[in-house]
Amino acid sequence: MLYKKFNIWYLNSFLISAIVAIPIVTVFSSFFESTGKYSVIIKDTFLFDYIYSSALLLSGVLVFTFIIGVGCAYLVSFYKFPGSNFFKWALILSFAVPSYIYAYSLTAFFENYGTAYSILKNIFGDGEYNSKIPKFDEMMGAIIAISFSLFGYVYVLTRASFYHQSQNLIELGKNLGFSRKKSFFKIILPSARPAIVAGLSLVAMETLSDFGSVSFFGISTLTTGIYNAWVSFDDLALANRLSFFLLIFILGLFILENISRRKAQYHTPVKAGFKSKSLIELNGYKALTAFLICGTVFFISFLFPVLQMMYWTIIFPKHLADLKIIELFLNTILLVVLASSVLIIFAFISNFGNRVTKSKFLNFLTTFSVCGYAIPGVILAVAYISFVSWFDNNFISFFEIKSIKSIFIGSIIGLVVVYFVRFYSLASNGIKSGYLKINYSIDESSYLLGYSKLKTFLNIHVPYLKNSVLLIGILIAIEIIKELPITLILRPFNFETFATQAYIFASQDLLEAAAAPSLFLIVIASLFILTTYRYILKD
């Protein structure tokens, strides 16, 4: 009987699923709503542009991230060269630079009379350098900015796959008489293919979700279309309908990513028979080439935006002085602490419930609940506002209770709820993977030693999972610090974080003012990444 089973575990899982289902149901139900006349205009004019630009951006980013991610992962996994140990972890620092901040840096450096111009002027004196300096704006700029900010996904997953490849596999290739090149294409790369596809799928989802850099470069993608439909045309139904098109794209990628990720697990060997790889030591020009490739990627992806932001922060000290650093920091930390606490608590209850009940239904609900990460922040925010408005108009006003809009829209609660949907997968999958390492017979042993479920949880699970929880908390923090569209749309009035402050300055063409909040954001995210890089590289 279901009612007999209905306990705290079911209640928790139902609640999480319901919250995650809100944006999905809202987007799909938009087809039953009437939209404003702008929908016709958009359909006749911009819709094709939105789709074309999104597709072009996606293709460009995928090619770039594949080359950079797989190339660097291959070099640091199979070869030893000067700096190879440093690059192993340094390359993931690119995660600290959101694509929109990269976009600001790119523009700041290459624009007319920008940093590149100043450098050339200081070295060679006055001259007409502007025409000679390449311009990375619009589509090319967005592709570069997003690629260098996202290639880390491909790098991390591919490197993990390469790392877990046994030396036996390489030796097998040698035994079959394969050259190094043939081994790479016939053995190493195919074996890592599921990991590469999983990485590229994540990149694709993030690219299609990107809002900051495409809006900065003025590219009309589906994401900016959704934002404009809501902000410029005030047409929520249209925004939801555009979201539907984007969700269809992303649903395909989500399925692809999940299948690939599952397959990637098969390539993680069991301990038995595993033989660590012996790295090939490179010398001479080969070592220099490998160093230059990884060094260039590290420089472009991380040092370049950091130095650019640092440079501007230093030469425009007024903006730094005007910046309410402590307030921005506290606001950012407040969101991080609230969101990660709520996420971790619910994820813990849900995973523990799945474990003790062994219910397939609860497992299904949990699996469904993690799909929020695939939904772009813009869609989540807009759909959430649509839902709260609909609920308020149809239910709350019916009972003549005070409107709940102000409680859930433009409030910290609203932000935490939508962050919850977006980042629940991080918390839940993190705790789930921690739990997978605890054999179920461990729990049973504990019960048989007289420990109740609660005592088992407190004495066995919590101490065992505390490092995982810390790691998850930090990963969530990194994401929330960088998060832009949800925060931008749902934040309370006059409530800014480093991300929104940087965006506001940049959108007002005050890039030099955006430098300081961007720099703080990168520094905080980098510190978090540095504390967790061992785990990121491992898992």
Place this chain on the structure above:
Amino acid sequence: MNKNFFEIENVNFSTGGRNKVKNLSLKIENEGDVICLLGPSGIGKTTILRTIAGLEKISSGKISLKNKIISSSKVHVEPENRNISLSFQDNCLFPHYNVLDNIKFGAARNQKSKKKLDVDEIINFLHLNHIKDKFPHQISAGESQRAALARSLLSKPDLLLLDEPLSNVDQSFKEEIQVKLKQILNELKITTIVVTHDSYEAFYLGSKCGIILDGLLKQYDDPYNVYHFPNSIEVVNFLNRGILIPAKVTGENSLESNDLGTIKGNFIKHYPKGSNVKLLLQPEDLEHDDKSNLKLEVVDRKFRGTNFIYTLKTLSNLLIPVFVHSHHIHQHEVDEKFGIKRPIYIDHIVCF
């Protein structure tokens, strides 16, 4: 009133919706008794232990401990409230605690016990001193198994369930630990059910042995009887110690075999004269005699340290095992003839 210390009555044991052992009944009369369950892999021995421990539920019959029903179709005492300890076959040490802390987990429930076990005593007894500060991933499978055993013993349960407790333990330690285990179980009067596939271990540790085959408890008796008086052909085949040869009952104490001639001895069950039976012939039933005129061909010879087991082929192509002490004056090679002492006399004749 049921006076048995532990009793299983007509229980079907199942796991994951699959019925593994049907309609099993078994009792342990006295506190401190050790019984062993023997059976091939996958037959459901572990399921029985898990069910007794309360990790699986039952839909029929009942299980009672100290005159209290702990499992039935209506009652299910939670595992943590049974005071039954199960030592799993696989490593189930808590991975984030060292060996000593793992073992101490067992002591938490031991507080109320009159006859307490000392942690150091148990560590010494199971040779765990050198690994007590190590974590589970730093020790071998056999060491993990011993640590888990220590933890279970330390909890001083009403009923101890051991699932293949020494399967990963080195042979050099195994016998010593078997001896000490038996000694400590006796001293502390810990009622124990041991599941094993090692018949020697079962025969040594258990005051009674149960043989589970084809989802049924085929025989539950003391080890001597299980070995010498198996009650079915399945049990004979499982223990794999002898063969069944066709013979005809010729009298109160004799049979006639086409391959071996007259066989004399004591029937454990009466068969009418003229009955055609299958006689159980175990390796120790036949004696080697070079001067005998009953010669069979050697087809295989296994050296087992204290003895050889010769496999001999009869005229009707039956393969018969025969023990010969390894200090016997000479050895027989494959294809050579091997003499069997006549008349053949078997102390207890088992026929089917």
